[in-house]
Amino acid sequence: MPTPQLMARGNNMGRGPYEKSSIVEDTGLPPGKEVEERFDIFFPVEELDNGGQVAEEREMTVTVQLWYKPFGTMSSAALWREWQETVSLDKRSKPTTYPSGNPE
Amino acid sequence: MKLLRVISIAAMTLLATTSCVTATSPKLGAGVGRDGTIAAKSGKASSLKELIAMYDSSSCIECHEEAHEQWEASPHARSIYGTGRAAATMITAMKNGFMSWEYSGVKTTKDIKVEHFMGCMKCHLPQLADAEDKVAVELADTLLDWYENAKLALKDPDNKKAAAKRDAYQETLTSLNINCLVCHNRMAITHKWTDGYPQHDTVYGFNDGEHDDAKFTKMKRSLIMDESILCGQCHGMGPNLELENPTQCATLYGSYMWAYTAEGGHETCQECHMKKSGLGHKILSYSDEKMQEMALDFEVDAYASQWLDGSTLKPKAVVKVKMKNKSGHSIPDG
Numbered sequence: 001m002p003t004p005q006l007m008a009r010g011n012n013m014g015r016g017p018y019e020k021s022s023i024v025e026d027t028g029l030p031p032g033k034e035v036e037e038r039f040d041i042f043f044p045v046e047e048l049d050n051g052g053q054v055a056e057e058r059e060m061t062v063t064v065q066l067w068y069k070p071f072g073t074m075s076s077a078a079l080w081r082e083w084q085e086t087v088s089l090d091k092r093s094k095p096t097t098y099p100s101g102n103p104e
Numbered sequence: 105m106k107l108l109r110v111i112s113i114a115a116m117t118l119l120a121t122t123s124c125v126t127a128t129s130p131k132l133g134a135g136v137g138r139d140g141t142i143a144a145k146s147g148k149a150s151s152l153k154e155l156i157a158m159y160d161s162s163s164c165i166e167c168h169e170e171a172h173e174q175w176e177a178s179p180h181a182r183s184i185y186g187t188g189r190a191a192a193t194m195i196t197a198m199k200n201g202f203m204s205w206e207y208s209g210v211k212t213t214k215d216i217k218v219e220h221f222m223g224c225m226k227c228h229l230p231q232l233a234d235a236e237d238k239v240a241v242e243l244a245d246t247l248l249d250w251y252e253n254a255k256l257a258l259k260d261p262d263n264k265k266a267a268a269k270r271d272a273y274q275e276t277l278t279s280l281n282i283n284c285l286v287c288h289n290r291m292a293i294t295h296k297w298t299d300g301y302p303q304h305d306t307v308y309g310f311n312d313g314e315h316d317d318a319k320f321t322k323m324k325r326s327l328i329m330d331e332s333i334l335c336g337q338c339h340g341m342g343p344n345l346e347l348e349n350p351t352q353c354a355t356l357y358g359s360y361m362w363a364y365t366a367e368g369g370h371e372t373c374q375e376c377h378m379k380k381s382g383l384g385h386k387i388l389s390y391s392d393e394k395m396q397e398m399a400l401d402f403e404v405d406a407y408a409s410q411w412l413d414g415s416t417l418k419p420k421a422v423v424k425v426k427m428k429n430k431s432g433h434s435i436p437d438g
Contacts, residue, residue, distance in 0.1 A: 002355055002434075008343065016193065018201035018223050020352035021343040028434035029400065029427055031364040039423040042411070053416060060421050064404050068390045068436060076187075080396045083404040087421040 002026040043089065059088045135293055135300035135308075135324065142289065143234035145304040152242050152276060155235045161284035163317055168284070174385035180282040183228045188254070191277055194224050195247050205349065213244040223351035227338035229280050231290060243280075249273050282338075291337055292326040299327060332360060332432075335373040339438060359433040369432055376432065390436065399435060401428040 004020030006012040014020035029035055043060060045053040066081040067074075138144060142158060149155035165172045175181055185191045202208040202220045210216055217237040218225075221244075225232040232239065250273035256266035284307075292308035293299050302308060307315055308326035315323040328334045336357030343350040360373070377387050381394045389395055403426040411418045429435050 002342075002437075004352055008350070014352075016196055016200060017351045017353035018197040018349075021350045022352070023342070023355070026434060028359075028436055029429040031359070031429050031431055031433055031435075032367050032369060034401075034426055034428045037425045037427075039425070040409075040411070041421045041423065043419040043421070045418070053418075055419050062406050062421055062423055064423060064425055066402060066425075066427070068396075070390065070436070076391075078391050078396065080390075080399070081402040083402070085404070085406050087406050087408050089408050089419050 002028070055089060058090055059086050061086045135296075135303045135306065138296070138301045140303040141301050142285070142304045143231075149235040149239055152239060152246065152280065155231060155239055156276075156279045158234065159231050159283060159285045159290070163319065164284045167316065171385045172284075174383070175283070178386045178388065180387065182278050183282045184280050185274060185277040190228070191247055191250060194228075195251055197224055198244060198247070202349070208349070213241055213248065216240045216244045219348065223344065223347055223349070224353075226344060226347075227340070227353065229282075230338070231286060246273055246276055250277060287334065288326075288329075289320075291334065292329065294328055294333055294337065330372060330374055332357065332372045332374075335377075336360065339373070354438050356433045356437040359437050363434060364432045371432055373432070389438075399429065399431050401430065402426070 002023035003025050004014045005022035005024045006014040006019055008021035011024055013024060041060065041062070043055040043057065046056050048054055062085055064081075064083045065079060067077050068080055069077045146158055149158050179186065182190070184194065186193075198213075198216070201223070202210045202216070203212075208220065210220055218232055218235060218240045221232060221240050232243070250270060253266045253270040253273065256263050257270050260266070288307045288309060289302045291302075293302050296302075303322070303324075305320055306322040306324050307317075307320045308324055309329055310325060311323050312325050313323050315321055326334075338354060339356040340354045341358035341361075342355045343352045360369075376398065377389065377395070378384055381388075381392065381398060383392065383394070386392075390399075404423065405426075406421055406423045409420055409422045411420055
């Protein structure tokens with residue numbers, strides 16, 4: 001949905017149809033084109049006594065939901081898609097003695 | 105030689121097909137003059153009651169029961185009222201809009217004319233253009249009275265008087281809608297100087313002939329009934345620049361033309377929202393499961409990775425979401 005421009009001037013968004021007359025930007029999904037969104041989610045870490053850090057959990061369950069929000073909120077929102085998977089820090093790791101990072 | 109013969113046969117077939125189409129095509133001209141329209145025959149409506157009667161399509165139900173049931177469950181059947189939210193937005197448009205603007209000429213509801221409402225009603229109730237200005241005043245008062253009584257009834261559930269008034273006003277507001285006659289008569293011809301005006305005794309669809317109805321005795325083909333422009337009249341292109349103070353609600357037809365058909369898309373609104381979805385005259389969009397399914401491809405990939413933060417490796421999950429909009433317009437749009 002285009003972000004409507006207030007009275008077709010400046011960079012303010014018009015709220016009601018009676019004050020919209022142009023667009024500031026369009027953040028909708030364009031027809032026929034693939035759009036990719038990337039999210040980087042850090043694992044929560046614990047601080048160790050030696051100053052290092054360790055992940056609190058070795059697994060993270062990621063849920064992706066695609067909502068259609070006609071009013072920009074959850075009011076009357078419709079859940080279009082939902083996906084869930086567990087990402088594991090150990091899933092593809094192999095034993096190694098190679099020191100990663102820059103030792104102090 | 106054999107190839108030439110095949111081409112020759114193909115050309116003959118094409119010619120035969122072309123002449124066949126020409127011979128059976130109905131004559132153009134789905135209506136005649138402006139003086140034959142519903143509004144011209146009955147005169148402008150002088151009350152909401154008259155306007156509702158002028159575009160009363162209840163006689164369609166007997167023969168078109170399925171289409172009526174589908175339509176009844178559609179937003180078109182409640183184009184002003186909606187779920188109540190649309191009606192409230194109309195009030196906002198009045199109060200924050202033309203009633204507060206210095207040069208609109210409106211200070212109280214008594215000053216409201218049809219033209220003031222057309223920012224909303226161009227699409228939510230296009231037949232309001234066939235009413236006198238005092239009907240715009242009546243509509244404004246009806247909206248305000250509905251809202252006032254709805255608030256009173258909400259505050260005090262024992263206030264039966266307010267609840268009854270609320271319901272009565274709501275019934276009036278829901279009787280003002282986009283019904284059979286709006287699409288199959290009033291809005292069925294876009295190019296009126298080319299194709300004629302929609303006539304008071306005619307319903308427009310896909311056929312020419314007699315129509316078994318006391319009032320609408322004729323059927324004529326509308327050349328746009330299966331074209332996107334029929335819907336595009338309201339699900340429009342953005343700002344309504346023809347208005348004294350332009351408004352903008354729907355931008356969908358603009359997206360359809362310039363982002364979908366411009367990139368090679370060729371399906372119509374009706375093909376997806378009525379036929380492929382199986383919705384018929386229910387014509388839904390984002391709230392319908394089938395439309396949701398048809399609307400896009402959705403693919404997610406996730407894996408573990410790390411971020412080097414100075415000398416510390418920070419573990420993270422990378423989530424990539426791919427979406428491909430398969431509809432004929434931007435999502436969301438309206």
